[in-house]
Amino acid sequence: MARTTGSHSDITGPRVRAAALRLFAAGGYAAVSMRAIAAEVGVQAGALYNYTPDKQSLLFDLMQGHMTDLLAETPSDPTRPAMQQLQDFVAFHIRFHADRPDEVFIAYMELRNLTPENFAVIEGLRREYEDRLETILRTGVENGYFAVADPKIVTLAIIAMLTGVNTWYRAGGRLSLDEVVAQYWDMVRKAVTV
Amino acid sequence: MARTTGSHSDITGPRVRAAALRLFAAGGYAAVSMRAIAAEVGVQAGALYNYTPDKQSLLFDLMQGHMTDLLAETPSDPTRPAMQQLQDFVAFHIRFHADRPDEVFIAYMELRNLTPENFAVIEGLRREYEDRLETILRTGVENGYFAVADPKIVTLAIIAMLTGVNTWYRAGGRLSLDEVVAQYWDMVRKAVTV
DNA sequence: GTCTATATAGTGATAGAC
DNA sequence: GTCTATCACTATATAGAC
Numbered sequence: 001m002a003r004t005t006g007s008h009s010d011i012t013g014p015r016v017r018a019a020a021l022r023l024f025a026a027g028g029y030a031a032v033s034m035r036a037i038a039a040e041v042g043v044q045a046g047a048l049y050n051y052t053p054d055k056q057s058l059l060f061d062l063m064q065g066h067m068t069d070l071l072a073e074t075p076s077d078p079t080r081p082a083m084q085q086l087q088d089f090v091a092f093h094i095r096f097h098a099d100r101p102d103e104v105f106i107a108y109m110e111l112r113n114l115t116p117e118n119f120a121v122i123e124g125l126r127r128e129y130e131d132r133l134e135t136i137l138r139t140g141v142e143n144g145y146f147a148v149a150d151p152k153i154v155t156l157a158i159i160a161m162l163t164g165v166n167t168w169y170r171a172g173g174r175l176s177l178d179e180v181v182a183q184y185w186d187m188v189r190k191a192v193t194v
Numbered sequence: 195m196a197r198t199t200g201s202h203s204d205i206t207g208p209r210v211r212a213a214a215l216r217l218f219a220a221g222g223y224a225a226v227s228m229r230a231i232a233a234e235v236g237v238q239a240g241a242l243y244n245y246t247p248d249k250q251s252l253l254f255d256l257m258q259g260h261m262t263d264l265l266a267e268t269p270s271d272p273t274r275p276a277m278q279q280l281q282d283f284v285a286f287h288i289r290f291h292a293d294r295p296d297e298v299f300i301a302y303m304e305l306r307n308l309t310p311e312n313f314a315v316i317e318g319l320r321r322e323y324e325d326r327l328e329t330i331l332r333t334g335v336e337n338g339y340f341a342v343a344d345p346k347i348v349t350l351a352i353i354a355m356l357t358g359v360n361t362w363y364r365a366g367g368r369l370s371l372d373e374v375v376a377q378y379w380d381m382v383r384k385a386v387t388v
Numbered sequence: 389g390t391c392t393a394t395a396t397a398g399t400g401a402t403a404g405a406c
Numbered sequence: 407g408t409c410t411a412t413c414a415c416t417a418t419a420t421a422g423a424c
Contacts, residue, residue, distance in 0.1 A: 016381075018358065024308075025305065028224055028237070028306060028307065029220070030224035030225040031224040031307070032221055048337075086247075109303060110219075112221065112222060113222065113225070116252055123362070148379070149377060150377055152379075153369070153374070153377050154377075154381065156358060156362055157355050157358060157378065157381055158355075159358075160355050160357070160358025160361070161351050161352075161354050161355040161358070163354070164350060164351060164353075164354025164355070166352070167354070168350055175344075175347070181346070183344055183347050183348075184345060184347075186343070187348065187351055187385040188385075190384050190385045190387070191381040191382075191384045191385040
């Protein structure tokens with residue numbers, strides 16, 4: 001992928017972010033050098049600084065983009081029964097995360113490599129996502145469909161369980177994503193039902 | 195903690211491991227220098243190499259020690275009913291992990307910083323632990339106590355859910371560890387019961 | 389917009405004095 | 407067993423030519 005010369009501003013920027021995403025997910029933010037990212041893109045290290053002010057911004061932009069995409073696509077229809085909303089949430093979470101293994105890995109593993117200011121932003125987005133699920137659980141409790149002693153705990157437990165799928169699921173493996181979604185929905189449904 | 199001179203072989207070794215544990219958990223293996231570990235112990239960087247052949251061994255020893263402790267302490271009594279064995283496992287997992295937040299964090303976050311040979315060892319120990327739970331689930335299914343379509347999936351889901359406690363639980367917080375164990379056991383029990 | 393070259397600082401690990 | 411000093415690299419980021 002060695003390049004020669006010329007102008008590529010409109011395509012190089014996305015390629016820098018894609019290379020950083022792949023390399024950060026594979027080796028970890030601290031272990032990946034700007035030179036390695038540049039080599040993956042096919043430019044020299046100095047050229048990266050036309051697309052990002054520094055390495056930290058590269059990480060933050062990837063994580064922020066991931067979290068805002070997550071929030072934008074989360075299903076949210078308060079008119080549906082709580083049980084349906086919960087099923088929608090479970091299916092969405094598994095499918096969204098299965099589609100973006102690198103982003104998910106970074107979002108969980110590289111939090112400590114964010115500056116305190118950037119960490120606060122990402123943490124806020126994460127809490128916003130958790131609140132979506134917690135609201136569904138509280139609604140179901142109020143309406144008598146769910147038996148959940150502590151909605152906050154159950155929220156965190158469900159999200160941890162669902163996100164765990166990413167540690168083992170691979171497309172083309174023993175189970176289809178449909179089967180995975182069905183299995184996890186079965187567990188979640190039983191765990192929260194009266 | 196600056197030191198002056200003298201011999202400390204029997205106490206410096208454990209202190210090196212303790213410092214590496216704390217710093218790796220706080221900043222990540224790749225981001226922590228041998229000089230930082232030495233400073234935490236109160237010696238110069240060169241002196242560390244009296245206690246470890248290299249930085250990689252320091253990480254591996256911490257992870258291997260954690261996993262062998264985990265396996266050694268896991269309750270295992272096949273004569274008890276599967277439901278009791280499962281409850282024992284859930285309570286043990288939460289308490290063991292709550293006691294060792296740094297070790298748990300490293301065991302999950304630093305897998306990719308192990309050499310391939312060391313990774314294979316840790317991965318084998320991890321699978322051994324998962325097999326303990328999977329065996330309990332299969333026993334309960336055979337005896338008609340559990341309704342679990344795919345014991346392997348449920349094993350991974352339960353472990354992910356339980357380990358997630360470490361991301362938010364802090365001693366002295368809103369919930370006691372007894373309450374946390376009770377809440378999670380309630381969810382697990384309902385999720386696997388017929 | 390990308391290049392080459394470089395400033396400045398840090399890295400893991402080792403050698404040899406004490 | 408710990409020290410100081412150092413080797414050989416690598417790091418992020420910048421300056422200036424083209």
